[in-house]
Amino acid sequence: MKKVLFFTSFLLLTLSAFSQVLKPIEWKIEFSKTNPEIGDEVEIKFKATIEKDWYLYSSDFDPDLGPLITEFSFDENDTYELVGELTPVNPKKKYDSLWEGEYTYFKKKGLFIQKVKILKEDFKITGGYFYQVCSDIDGKCIPFEDEFTLGDTSNNGGDLKKKNEPEEGSLWSILITAFLAGLVALLTPCVYPMIPITVSIFLKQSKSRKEGVGKALIYGLSIIIFFSLLGFLISFIWGFTALNELSTHWLFNLIIFSVFILFALSFFGLFEITLPSGLVTKIDHQADRGGLIGIFFMAITLVLVSFSCTFPIVGTALINTLSGGSIIEGTTAMFGFSLAFAIPFTGFAVFPAWLKSMPESGGWLNAVKVVLGFLELALALKFLSVADLAYHWGILDREVFIALWIAIFGLLGLYLIGKLKLKSDPDTDKISVFRLILAVITFSFTISLIPGLWGAPLKSLSGFLPPMATHNFNLLQEEAGGNTCEEPLYDNILEWPHGLEGYFDYEQALSCAQEQNKPLFIDFTGHGCVNCREMEQRVWSDPAVLKRLSEDFVLVALYVDDRTILSNDSWYTSSYDGKTKKTIGQQNADFQITRFNNNAQPFYVILNEDEDLIIEPRAYNLNISEFVDFLDIALENHRKHAVL
Incomplete structure (x- = not known):
């Protein structure tokens, strides 16, 4: 029977060879x-x-x-x-x-x-x-x-590549995001009323409808050129190095934080932010010159007049884009924003009957401005958090950040249902259905934040929230346990997730598995393995998986990228590449390649006490039920082997 088991293990090892050693x-x-x-x-x-x-x-x-x-x-x-x-x-x-x-x-x-x-x-x-x-x-x-x-x-020379080339998919994502930001900007009180006024001017001043449409097209094109040129210049001057270096600097982040707070207060109606009137007047005079030059300056006038409403939106788009340091990305962002900005002026000039269907300006425009103010407050905290984490000030820990967001979005929900009013709001007791739906969404989001105060991971928001390590009050810390026979080697530098207990040395873990007569679960992992962490957070965190790992297996995590240098008497020369393996990571990676013909992580292997495979190894897969089946089948195969 052992021959049968050996043959089965050989077949499984052969099947795993489909995952050949890769070097992409x-x-x-x-x-x-x-x-x-x-x-x-x-x-x-x-x-x-x-x-x-x-x-x-x-x-x-x-x-x-x-x-x-x-x-x-x-x-x-x-x-x-x-x-x-x-x-x-x-x-x-x-x-x-x-x-x-x-x-x-x-x-x-x-x-x-x-x-x-x-x-x-x-x-x-x-x-x-x-x-x-x-x-x-x-x-x-x-x-x-x-x-x-x-x-x-x-020495064979070579040409230095001057700049990186963004991926096509990345540029499309930037373009679409910026376009949507431009649509939001159109709904602000500084821009929306300008649409019918500007289009009417074109149609009235032109001798024919065709001429009016032509002027509107030039007007829209001027807006696109102005914004795109702005994006190009800013990214050219700042994009390559300065914004990368500034992105975590305390002064830069505090300035952006302060600017966002300033504009939020302006949106709430505390004061009005405007450019110097002299600058706007001079450019407006140029717009009266007529011809192509006059149309171009009309476009610049619109941009300057709308400054107080559009700057936070434009600034957010530029900061998020230019941190990558690409001229193409910066220009693409501003092109997408300006495209959305320019379309209505051209569209309504081509089809003037559409003007009649536009909602009249009113209290809803002020509501849009106030909502943007709340969002500015929430985004401002992100910049403060970056500085706080980089310099270890400890003023905006995770639970403090979440509490502030709960307060901000809770107040936003109250505003949407009319229970909170500002001086700029009209006197009315009625709200629209659309506003009610937004309130429901806002309150639902606010309630979903509350478990985060006690340590809930809030995975969908992890890109905004400070890391869990800054959370001082975590009631959800897991203690899963595990099967160990002695103190694990390297447990002072390595650890298991979710409170699991296991080893970090193969020989030590194998000895314990033989002593306890349990299957050995090998986790080939790495400090820099993103998908290893995702498997641990989304699959291993499941109670069914944790229960099996902690009770039915001896665990060993073999980090293939750990740089800890071992003692000289532990070094050896690899039969795979002929190089001396001196570190924990080198030896674990060599073991994975020479034993299992695989060098990718995560990679999960289960052996019996004779070091035979009892199930085909498994790689990255977020299906929890399939991972549970993987563990159950391996455990059943081990029991059958033990009986024999």
Whole structure:
């Protein structure tokens, strides 16, 4: 029977070979100058070509955040010296709700630059680089470690890529979001009344309807050109480096926080924000000149007059877009915003009968302005939170942030049903059905925030809220337990989620599994594995899964990217790549490749005490019932094996 079990295990291992060892990235390392001479300062360019649907983490974000940063090391010798620090060239930036922080990464192409000074003619530069690539499709994350050697024969020149190229899908997302922001801006009291007035002027001043339509088209085009040019200039001046550096600076975030609070108070009617009247008057005089120039200045006048209502919306779009540092993205954002802004003026000129169907200006416009004020207050807290987290002030912990949001959106709900009124609101006891629906949505959202005060994860809002580590009053801390025989190695630097107890060393865990006669559950994971954390939060947190993991298995988490260096007597040379494995991560990654022919994480393997597979390994999959079946079948197979 053991032969049958061995054959079954062999078949399962063969089936798992469908997940072959992957390396979806290629590197090219070269100098910026062919045949550098003594005294030359040249750039070493580490160029990465990344397969479609994969991405590479960069090197310029907080290494304690979670994802595995790309690291380069250089062996010291007297033939060269490093000049400055390694620089990643224009990586993309993204906030990840799972890590509760912002990281940088590369898609398709990646570039890192290190400047060196050549000291001797027979120079030789050697070193290594450690990095991780992840898949957008199936959640695989794979760490790699490579070495490089550069000398006179390695110099082959190369051109430096000047700027990153945003993905087409990313640009469409920016365009659509900005377009929707433009539609919101149209409903503000500063803009909405201008639509019928401006269109009427065009139609009355023109000798024919055709001429009026032509002027309206030029007017709309002028609005688009003005906003798009503004986005281009701002992103060109600030986008590449300054906004990236400022994004977590306390002063920048406090300024934005203050501006948002200022505009919120203005929206509530405390005071009016306007541009200097002299500037607006001068430009308005230019609009009276007529012709194409006059139409263009009419467009600029509209932009300036609407400043007090549109600036917070435009500013939010620019800040969120330009943090990525791309001229294309900044220009796209402003183009989308201005497109929505310009369409009504052109559309109503082409079809003037539509003007009759427009709702009249009234109290509803003021209500829109007040609602925007509440939203400005809520968004302002996000900028204060960034500064608070970056500098550890401790003034806006997670529960404080949630409490403030509950107050803000609760007051917004009361305003929508007419129980809270401001001086600028008309006297009326009736509300529209649409306003009632908005109130229901607002109150529902407010109520959903309340469990967060006691530690509920509020996963859908994790991109806005401070991290759970700042929560001082958590009643939902889990204590699942587990099966251990002795104190686990490395438990001072590694931990299990959800209060589970387990090991971080394979041999120690296997010994305990044999002692307790329980199956061994191996979790190939990584500090920088996004989908490992998602599996833990969305699948492992299920009570049925937690119960089985804690009661029926001995657990071992093998981190493939941990850089802890082991003692010399634990080092060995890999049969896979011939390299010496010195760290916990190197040895765990080598074990996964050589034993299971797989190098992606997360990867779950269950063995019996004889180290035989008792079920086909499982990778990233968020189906909870299938994961429960995976555990149950493995447990049943283990019991059958124990009887035999």
